[in-house]
Amino acid sequence: MPSPVSVIVVGAGCRGETYSQFARIYPDRMKVVGVADPRQYACKKLQEQHNIAEKNIFEDWHGILEREKFADCVLVCTPDRLHKEPAVAFARQGYHLLLEKPMATTVEDCTEIVAACTESGVMLTVCHVLRYEPIIHKIKELIDFGAIGDVVHIQHLEPVGWYHFAHSFVRGNWRNEAESSFALLAKSCHDIDLIHHWAGGRRCLKVSSFGALSHFRKESKPAGATNRCLDCPVEGDCAYSSKKIYLDGVKQGNVGWPVSVICPTSLPDIESVTEALRTGPYGRCVYDCDNDVCTNQVVNMEFEGGLTAAFSMVAFTESICQRKTTIYGSKGELSCDGHEIRVFDFVNRRMTKHTAPNQTPEGFSMTGHGAADFKLMEAFISAVANNDPSLIRSGPEETLRSHRLVFEAERSRRESRVVDCSAIDHHQVSA
Numbered sequence: 030m031p032s033p034v035s036v037i038v039v040g041a042g043c044r045g046e047t048y049s050q051f052a053r054i055y056p057d058r059m060k061v062v063g064v065a066d067p068r069q070y071a072c073k074k075l076q077e078q079h080n081i082a083e084k085n086i087f088e089d090w091h092g093i094l095e096r097e098k099f100a101d102c103v104l105v106c107t108p109d110r111l112h113k114e115p116a117v118a119f120a121r122q123g124y125h126l127l128l129e130k131p132m133a134t135t136v137e138d139c140t141e142i143v144a145a146c147t148e149s150g151v152m153l154t155v156c157h158v159l160r161y162e163p164i165i166h167k168i169k170e171l172i173d174f175g176a177i178g179d180v181v182h183i184q185h186l187e188p189v190g191w192y193h194f195a196h197s198f199v200r201g202n203w204r205n206e207a208e209s210s211f212a213l214l215a216k217s218c219h220d221i222d223l224i225h226h227w228a229g230g231r232r233c234l235k236v237s238s239f240g241a242l243s244h245f246r247k248e249s250k251p252a253g254a255t256n257r258c259l260d261c262p263v264e265g266d267c268a269y270s271s272k273k274i275y276l277d278g279v280k281q282g283n284v285g286w287p288v289s290v291i292c293p294t295s296l297p298d299i300e301s302v303t304e305a306l307r308t309g310p311y312g313r314c315v316y317d318c319d320n321d322v323c324t325n326q327v328v329n330m331e332f333e334g335g336l337t338a339a340f341s342m343v344a345f346t347e348s349i350c351q352r353k354t355t356i357y358g359s360k361g362e363l364s365c366d367g368h369e370i371r372v373f374d375f376v377n378r379r380m381t382k383h384t385a386p387n388q389t390p391e392g393f394s395m396t397g398h399g400a401a402d403f404k405l406m407e408a409f410i411s412a413v414a415n416n417d418p419s420l421i422r423s424g425p426e427e428t429l430r431s432h433r434l435v436f437e438a439e440r441s442r443r444e445s446r447v448v449d450c451s452a453i454d455h456h457q458v459s460a
Contacts, residue, residue, distance in 0.1 A: 031414065033052075033055075033056065033057055033058050033059050033060040034058065034059050034060070034101050034102065034410050034413045034414050035059075035060050035062045035099075035100040035101045035102075036049070036052065036059055036060065036061050036062065036100060036101070036102055036103070036104060037061075037062060037063035037064065037065070037085075037093060037099075037100045037102075037103045037104070037124075038061060038063070038064045038065070038066075038075060038103075038104045038106065039064075039065045039066075039090045039093070039103055039104065039105050039106065039107060039115055039119075040065075040066060040104075040105065040106035040107040040108075040129070041064050041065075041066035041068070041071035041072055041074065041075045041106075042066070042071060042106060042293075043286065043289070043290065044106040044129050044156070045064075045066075045075070045104060045106035046071075046074070046075065046078075047402055048104050048106070048127065048402065048405075048406050049061050049075060049078070049079065049104070051403070051406040051407070051410065052079060053078065053079070054390050054391075055410075058410055058414065059406075059410050060079070061075065061078075061079035061081060062081060062082075062085055062099065062100050063081060063085035063086070063087065063093065063099070063100060064076060064079075064081055064085070064086060064087070065086075065087035065088070065089065065090040065092070065093060066087075066088070067088050067089065068293055068294065069088075069294075070293065070294040070295065071293065072086050072087075072088075085099070090107075090115050093119075094118055094119075094122060098122055098123055098124065100124065101124070101125060101413055102124055102125035102126065102127065102152075102409075102413055103115075103119045103124045103125075103126055103127070104127045105119070105126060105127065105128045105129060106129045107129070108202065108209065109131060109133075109134055109203075109209050109210050109214075109215060110134050110208070110209060110210070112128060112129070112131070112132060112133045112134075112138070112142075113133040113138035113139075113141060113142060116128050116132075116133075116142045116145070117141055117142055117145040120142070120145040120146045120149045120151050120153070121145055121148075121149055123149060123151060124151060125151045125152040125153075125412075125413050126146065126151060126152070126153045126154065127154045127156065127405075127406075127409050128142070128153060128154065128155050128156065129156045130155055130156045130157055130158075130218055130219065131210065131214045131215065131218045131432060131435075132155055132428060132429070132432055134209070134210040134214065135436075136432065136433055136436045139429055139432050139433075140429065142425075143425040143426070143428075143429050146425055147425065152412055152413065152418045152421065152424075153421075153424060153425040153428075154405070154408070154409045154412070154421045154423060154424065155423045155424075155425070155428040156405060156423070157218075157219055157222045157223075157422075157423040157428065157431075158219070158401040158402055158404075158405050159219045159220075159222075159223055159352075159401060160222070160223070160226065160401075160405075160422040160423050161400075161401045161402075161404035161405040161408060161422060161423075162400065162401040162404070163385035163386055163387055163400055163401075163404070164365065164367065164368065164369075164370065164384070164385045164387065165223065165365075165401075166385070166422075167370060167383055167384075167385045168227065168354065168356070168363065168365055168370060169226065169227060171363060171370065171372060171383065172227060172229065172356065172358075172363075173229070175360075176358075176360075176361060176363065176372050176374075177356060177357070177358025177359070177360055177361035177362060177363050177372065178358040178359035178360030178361060179334075179358055179359040179360075180227065180228070180229065180336055180356060180357075180358050181335070181336060181337075181357050181358060181359060182336070182337050182338065182339075182356070182357040183224055183227055183228070183336070183337075183338040183339070183354070183355075183356050183357075184338075184339050184354065184355045184356075184357075185220055185223065185224055185338070185339070185340045185341075185352065185353075185354045186340075186341045186342075186343075186352065186353045186354070187216070187217055187219075187220050187340070187341070187342045187343075187350065187352055188343060188346030188347075188348040188349070188350065188351060188352075188353070189216065189342065189343065189344045189346060189349070189350060190344075190346055190347070190348060190349030190350060191268060191269070191344065191345055191346065191347070192268075192269065192274050192287075192349075193287075193349050193350065194324065194344035194345075195245070195269045195274070195315050195344075196274065196287045196290070196311070197216075197287075198212060198215075198216070198320065198322050198324075198344070199245045199269075199315045199318050199320045200271070200310050200311045200313055200315065200318055200320075201290070201310070201311070203215045203216070203322065204318060204319065204320035204321075204322060205319055205320060205321055205322070206321055206322060211322060211323070211439050212240075212322040212323045212324075212326065212342070213238070213240070213323070213326055213328070213342070213435055213438060213439050213442075214432075214435050214436070214439065215322070216342065217326070217340070217342045217435075218431070218432060218435050220340055220342070220352070221328065221340065221431055221434055221435045221438065222423070222428065222431040222432075224330065224338045224340060225427070225430065225431040225434060226427075226431075227356065228332050228336055228338070231332040231333040231334055231336055232332065232333050232450075232451070233330050233331070233332050233434050233450045234331050234332060234333060234449070234450055234451055235330070235331040235447055235448065235449060235450060236328065236329065236330050236331075236434065236437050236438045236441055236447070236448050236450055237328075237329045237438075237441050237446075237447045237448070238326060238327065238328045238329070238438040238439065238441040238442040239326065239327050239442060240323040240325055240326025240327065240342075240442050241323055241324070241325065241326075242320070242321060242322065242323055242324055243324045243325055243344075244324060244345070245315050245316065245318070245320055245324060246316065247316055247317065249316050250314065250316035250317065251263050251266070251267070251316075254267075254314055254316065255314065256313065256314050256317050257306070257307070257312050257313060257314060258270050258271040258272050258306065258312055258313075258314065259271075259272065259303070259306050259307055259312060261314065267315075269315040271306050271311055271312050271313075272306070274287065275287070275288050275291055275302050275305075275306060275311060276299070276302055276303065276306065279297050279298065279299060279302045280299065284296065284297045284298075288302060290311075291305040291306070291309060291311040292305055323342075323442075324343070324344040324345070325341075325342065325343045325344060325345075326341070326342045326442065327339065327340065327341050327342075328340040328438045330434070330438075351366070351367040352365075352367055353365070353366055353367065360374065360375050360376060361373055361374045361375050361376075362375075368384070369382055369383070369384055370382065370383040370384070371383075386400075387400045388400060389402075389403040390403070405423075408420050408421055408422065409421065433450075434450065437450050
């Protein structure tokens with residue numbers, strides 16, 4: 030019987046812990062043998078979950094490189110701006126890589142990562158987890174089957190969700206471009222990647238984009254509001270009250286996301302959450318933060334063959350990341366609400382409905398990505414075990430192309446002009 034694929038987790042936060050769950054469910058297929066994270070609590074948690082040897086616990090990922098290669102692959106789940114250096118270093122040491130999205134925060138760094146993996150002959154899986162979402166994958170299958178004929182136009186919406194945006198992009202890690210990246214890259218590179226994927230290899234020729242930071246600004250602060258929610262006299266009338274989002278949640282027994290994020294050194298309870306809101310970034314008034322990323326953005330694209338696409342990202346929605354897609358073809362129309370696909374056939378004038386199984390094994394926590402996190406890990410571990418990169422749906426070349434499209438869209442927004450994308454080499458992206 031073959032040995033399980035051995036894995037080192039670099040970055041033991043929410044994403045690293047989620048992906049590592051695969052080893053607990055399938056210990057014969059994957060084994061976590063090391064972890065690196067500057068937070069002692071995060072390392073200890075993974076160490077206990079996976080029985081990791083003390084010598085393989087690292088405060089800094091550089092310590093791993095000082096040792097001879099002792100695993101098959103590395104899961105790089107560090108903050109966005111800390112992706113490039115470890116990804117390149119581990120690739121050059123011969124580790125296969127699972128890399129959290131976005132690949133990196135500049136096109137130059139993305140290109141360097143791909144080049145390092147190509148030169149070293151290691152596999153790279155970028156965590157565009159929506160590619161592995163069963164219902165999303167079914168859309169691609171229907172397009173390729175010809176269910177709606179030639180694809181003519183794609184409309185795609187990402188509703189981020191009012192409290193999700195406040196948590197992640199106003200108070201949280203992705204609020205400020207200088208510390209993380211712009212919102213289209215941090216949040217919506219998933220979606221541009223999907224549009225690029227559904228376009229079926231057609232090159233994007235032109236892109237335009239518009240967007241802004243709305244509402245979460247100092248001039249929108251209500252009269253009488255204080256800098257922190259815990260002592261704010263008007264907090265009860267605020268949709269973005271941290272007491273409502275976090276403290277009320279833990280009182281109701283919710284210790285998962287987003288409450289778990291604000292207590293990185295302990296299990297969340299009323300006392301630790303209250304202290305985090307009193308002293309930490311998640312207790313700040315949303316109108317008094319150092320956020321500067323867009324709350325709403327649109328991207329328009331023109332592909333080869335006349336295919337057009339329109340993408341919208343908006344913070345202020347009831348739905349939380351439940352994408353909505355309509356794809357118009359020469360022979361039919363396909364729409365998806367995230368749960369069900371409806372295809373109307375122009376020839377027989379009939380509507381057919383399609384679903385896809387969305388279960389994960391018991392013990393693998395379902396996140397906002399549904400079954401996609403599990404499917405991603407299953408594909409990556411299978412690819413490494415069988416030395417078969419064809420199992421990876423989000424490999425280096427195509428991911429680099431879609432990332433470049435994201436950077437060009439943001440350039441369009443900043444420069445208020447249509448950007449010509451034809452200079453992006455469609456066939457030699459790693460050159």
